[in-house]
Amino acid sequence: MIISSSSAPIEYLTTLYDYLRLGLPPVESDILAVFGSIDPDVATYAAELWHAGYSKSWKILVSGGIAHTNDLLATGWNETEARVFAREMILRGVPEDAIIFEDRATNSGENVRFSAEIIEREFPDARSFLIVHLPYMERRAIATWEAQYPRPYDAARPVSRPETLDEYLIRTGIDTARLANILVGDALRMERYTALGYQSDQWPLPTDIRTACDTLISLGYDQHLPKS
Numbered sequence: 001m002i003i004s005s006s007s008a009p010i011e012y013l014t015t016l017y018d019y020l021r022l023g024l025p026p027v028e029s030d031i032l033a034v035f036g037s038i039d040p041d042v043a044t045y046a047a048e049l050w051h052a053g054y055s056k057s058w059k060i061l062v063s064g065g066i067a068h069t070n071d072l073l074a075t076g077w078n079e080t081e082a083r084v085f086a087r088e089m090i091l092r093g094v095p096e097d098a099i100i101f102e103d104r105a106t107n108s109g110e111n112v113r114f115s116a117e118i119i120e121r122e123f124p125d126a127r128s129f130l131i132v133h134l135p136y137m138e139r140r141a142i143a144t145w146e147a148q149y150p151r152p153y154d155a156a157r158p159v160s161r162p163e164t165l166d167e168y169l170i171r172t173g174i175d176t177a178r179l180a181n182i183l184v185g186d187a188l189r190m191e192r193y194t195a196l197g198y199q200s201d202q203w204p205l206p207t208d209i210r211t212a213c214d215t216l217i218s219l220g221y222d223q224h225l226p227k228s
Helices: 010-020 041-051 081-091 108-122 135-148 165-172 176-195 207-218
Strands: 031-035 060-063 099-102 128-132 155-159
Touching: 010 135, 010 165, 010 176, 010 207, 031 041, 031 108, 041 060, 041 081, 041 128, 060 081, 060 108, 081 099, 099 108, 108 135, 128 135, 135 155, 135 176, 176 207
Parallel strands: 031 060, 031 128, 060 099, 128 155
Antiparallel strands: none
16 A cells, blocks of 8 residues: 555545546447646557557547646646647557647537547547546546537546556656545536536445545645635
């Protein structure tokens, strides 16, 4: 078990991480839709999926602008998430002409809506989508897609590199205090954004998720809460 010096209670982090990550295996889909984030390994994993033939069109749509500059999700990059991710994929053998850019999105809803505009224009027959994201963004990604993708489709599935919380902590080196704040905020967004219509129905939160959030907030991990 990984215990960080920041001493965020690991059992509550595990509860939230396992709830937010669905852990579904990838399936062959018309388009790989890659959403930007703080972790370029999402792009590395997307490249692995592309090489394995999971994109029937052999195309990857990567979405993400400059979304965060002074908060827990700040990347420190002076270019868009889409450009950073595309470069990672090209370094791993994905041809540049296989990558489609969407570099305006600053949140998950825009990831979906702006990607949909490109798909409708460039790939009007696409009906199935593999959404590649962070492990703890899988549930939010599909809930946002279900609520905001503007036209009928056959299937959409969120995927990430398959790893437990311990494995994620080892690979990224992220401090558990930072991750605790992020996970609490993302879990509560499942409820808040459902009420606002941004996500498909995710309310109410399971009791163990609510307990984990309340406990971590009481310990001061409240830096990424959704706005009231």
